[in-house]
Amino acid sequence: MIKNHLQALLTQNLQFSPTSCQIRLIEGLADYISSDRPDEIMLIKGYAGTGKTTMINALAQALNLLKIRTVLMAPTGRAAKVIAGYTGKSAFTIHKKIYRQKSSADGMGNFVLDKNLYKNTYFIVDESSMISDQPGDSSVFGSGRLLDDLLEYVYSGENCRLVLVGDTAQLPPVGVNISPALDALQLENYGFSVKEYELTEVVRQESDSGVLFNATKMRRLIAADEQAPGFLEIKLESFSDIDRIGGGELIEKIGTCYDKYGFFETTVVTRSNKRANLYNKGIRGSILYKENEIEQGDLLMIVKNNYFWAGEGAELDFIANGDIAEIEKIYSYEELYGFRFANVNLRFVDYENVELDCKIFLETLAIETASFSQERNRELFEAVSEDYPDIRNKRERWKKIKENPYFNALQVKYAYALTCHKAQGGQWKAVFVDHGYLVEDMLDKEYYRWLYTAFTRPTEKLFLVNFNKNFFESAGTEL
Structure with missing residues (x-):
């Protein structure tokens, strides 16, 4: 009886007749929601045009009608903005929701896994093909493995459940051949049972x-x-x-x-x-017709995670590799340590009302690598460290360098x-x-x-x- 009611709720939020794949998914979602099996993950895979977006929206609306809480997440700010746009609900980056910054008293600025205080909540994650299980640029976050931390966070909450949604035909995370968050076997290796559904039929509206x-x-x-x-x-x-x-x-x-x-x-x-x-x-x-190296209105992309300029409690806990910003104001230019800088006000276009005054590197605008090379980063580190010759203790000197605004300038490219x-x-x-x-x-x-x-x-x-x-x-x- 409950399952039939759930299927009706899921179907009523569709604006067209469901495909056979969608019907199977609706039945699977109804079973998932009505069951109380612990440690179970719902995995929804679907290619472009098969109605993934529509099904996420139908699920969010149905759970809302049942007074069941949902949290919508995505790996990047832009992807979170997309899911928020089609559901009409707030959406967050995974990092924003599951990590909190440790007190910066140690000067290291690491992020630890937050406590999941939610109860009876469904966490729905879109664009899951981008979630990595390898340490990389995210090594200051929790274990450094985003998938591990996401699973630990969600299932540490009371009666919380996870729905992973994505497209296996898209690029996997950098450095791996498959998307681990969309691979049922990999998820089962964490000790979870997985309900897996795949949408393969392109909906008629997209034909x-x-x-x-x-x-x-x-x-x-x-x-x-x-x-x-x-x-x-x-x-x-x-x-x-x-x-x-x-x-x-x-x-x-x-x-x-x-x-x-x-x-x-x-x-x-x-x-x-x-x-x-x-x-x-x-x-x-x-x-x-922009003649200067940077101008007001220029679009920039951040190309390396930055933890210095975003304040605690702000919409942005940190500035992520891939975030896009528009230059609102240019205050001044500087040359120091063998590098060129600009002091600017940036508006981050994928977040609401986020403007930050910060320092940017000008050199990264034209380099052919994704961001500064290790050698260039080392040159900067050594140049900045020369400002603190009186600090003999290596840890104390490292702490001072980490607090230096030039060392923490944003690495940016045109976007x-x-x-x-x-x-x-x-x-x-x-x-x-x-x-x-x-x-x-x-x-x-x-x-x-x-x-x-x-x-x-x-x-x-x-x-x-x-x-x-x-x-x-x-x-x-x-x-």
Whole structure:
């Protein structure tokens, strides 16, 4: 009886007849909610256009009607903004919700796993393909392994449960071959039982989308066993949401999209930092007519986590690698320690009412690596440490260096063009994709994961820039 009521609630929040995959998922969700089995995870996998978003919204609304609390989360600020937009509920980054900063009295600024004080709560996490189980840039957070900490946090709460949602065809976290949070076997290795459902049917409302038509072909290729698939045929005819353009049209088309959608809703996705730099330089000079290295209104992306400028209790506990900000004011420029800095006010566009005065490095704007090299970081450390020759104790000197605002300047790049890993989890109305140098030998599953992830960023219009002609000839792989 309860299950039937739950199924009715889940179905009533859909705006169309569910697909057979969605019907199975609705039955599974009703069973999950009505059961009291501990240590069980609901895993919802789904490709682009299969109604994942709709099902998350239906679940959140149904739980709300049942007076069951939900917490919506995503790995990045931009992804959290997307889930908040389609559910009409507040959403948080995983880091914001599960960690708290230790008292900075030790000068280290580490974040520890917070206590889960929620009871009878469902934690729904979107874009779970981005969640890593490897230590990396997040090593100051808890165990350093985000997936481990997420599971520990949720299931330490009284009768709390976890719903992981994501797309296995997208890029996995940097440094791993699969997305561990979407792999039932990996989750079971933590001691959980997993209810797993996969949405594979594109909903009828999306069937006239060229983006989803071609993305569906790509994910079939990714799921197949073929290791060297060659060129997949991309179909353009009869679709209005996808265009192929050459370099000669590029500036005009990007300018048109800025006029139509605004530059917050337009982006370029590339395969390398070097290519993104070229686009950023061209866009600033030829479309936005910016002559100075930075100007008011410039869009910047933070390229390394920063724990210095965001205050405790603020909307931002820390500034994350991948966060996008607009320059509101430029106060001054400085040169010190062999580095150039600007003092600016930044507005973080994916968060509400977050503006911070901070110091930024100017050199990172044009470097071809993702952020400063180890060597450059060491040079900065050594230069700053020379300011404290009277402090003999290494720990005390390290504490002073960590409190130095120049040492903590934000590493930033322009944010008009991004690599695909940086764009992942975000959505823009118009997206330009440039695959750069490409020959057939480079076409493997990892390439098609990159292309699939890039293809599924736009909500309205996709432009394929200088794409290899073999993608559009009938000799291409047809799936």
